[in-house]
Amino acid sequence: MELRQLRYLVAIDEAGNLRRAAETLYVSQPALSYSLRTLESELGVRLFDRHAGGVTATDAGRDVVAEARRTVAQAGRVTAAAERHRRGETGVLRVGFEASGAGRLTTRARAEFARRNPGVRVEPKRFDWGQEAAALREGRVDVAFVWLPADLAGLRAEVVHTEERVVGLPSGHRLAGRDGVSVLEVNDEPLMWTERAPRAWVDWWAVNPRPDGSAPRWGPTNDNVEEMLEQVAEGAAICFAPASMAIYYARPDLSWVPLTDVEPLRVALAWADGADAALVRGFAQVVRELTSGGTALVS
Numbered sequence: 001m002e003l004r005q006l007r008y009l010v011a012i013d014e015a016g017n018l019r020r021a022a023e024t025l026y027v028s029q030p031a032l033s034y035s036l037r038t039l040e041s042e043l044g045v046r047l048f049d050r051h052a053g054g055v056t057a058t059d060a061g062r063d064v065v066a067e068a069r070r071t072v073a074q075a076g077r078v079t080a081a082a083e084r085h086r087r088g089e090t091g092v093l094r095v096g097f098e099a100s101g102a103g104r105l106t107t108r109a110r111a112e113f114a115r116r117n118p119g120v121r122v123e124p125k126r127f128d129w130g131q132e133a134a135a136l137r138e139g140r141v142d143v144a145f146v147w148l149p150a151d152l153a154g155l156r157a158e159v160v161h162t163e164e165r166v167v168g169l170p171s172g173h174r175l176a177g178r179d180g181v182s183v184l185e186v187n188d189e190p191l192m193w194t195e196r197a198p199r200a201w202v203d204w205w206a207v208n209p210r211p212d213g214s215a216p217r218w219g220p221t222n223d224n225v226e227e228m229l230e231q232v233a234e235g236a237a238i239c240f241a242p243a244s245m246a247i248y249y250a251r252p253d254l255s256w257v258p259l260t261d262v263e264p265l266r267v268a269l270a271w272a273d274g275a276d277a278a279l280v281r282g283f284a285q286v287v288r289e290l291t292s293g294g295t296a297l298v299s
Helices: 003-015 018-025 029-043 059-087 104-116 132-137 199-206 225-233 278-291
Strands: 048-051 054-057 091-098 120-127 143-147 155-163 165-170 190-193 217-221 239-242 254-258 265-272 295-298
Touching (some): 003 018, 003 054, 003 059, 018 029, 018 054, 054 059, 091 132, 091 278, 104 120, 120 132, 132 155, 132 265, 143 278, 155 278, 165 225, 190 199, 225 239
Parallel strands (some): 190 217
Antiparallel strands (some): 048 054, 143 265, 155 265, 155 295, 165 254
């Protein structure tokens, strides 16, 4: 078993298709297929079921891929440690976030931490819908701004930011330019959603069920914020988002209107339980000072 093969496994799982995975890895599809068959033979289990649409991890495959992700991440940390010494740096802190993160707090916290720790390289790591907590558990980041609700098992977390939610509309929409709208006013509008995030996360963002007990009208799916906004701008659907996205994703073909009757987004600063390294503690302290303290969620 080689680290290269584990990287291949992760890429295949993420792509769900050998051709797309091969393109991502810059290898030929036959070479990738051969590597997968060789590893399955070595391990004695089938890792992926092949079908017309691509591949899907088996039960064994899901477990093996999860371990492969952790191993690849740890190997990356080994390389990063050597790189830090070559650059004369004293450490690296990987800070995860999603879309607009915790608004301006995300950037301010990284900048202030870097100012206080000039020898530390601070790396921002952006994730797609609902993936920040998993990235922490898998060791891909050291600390993250996590949009709630989220599975915080195995993590320590403090709520450090709240912000109102808005509805994203194409600029020519009948509700564009309003000072605010009720979620019930958009009941008949197709709503963007994603299959990549946990269902509880999707339902919370969709306000499902609505205050009157009705369900959203589900629209197209998307895998990331850029895909979502493209479809909203072209009029395929609307989306719900935190208010900071109106600033960070301002576009002339989009209109952002406050939702007046939904609970705000809460953002937690989180890190792996037991991973209280000095850099993580230092970053958490910076965030606390910038926000005048957080509220502990998980002890």
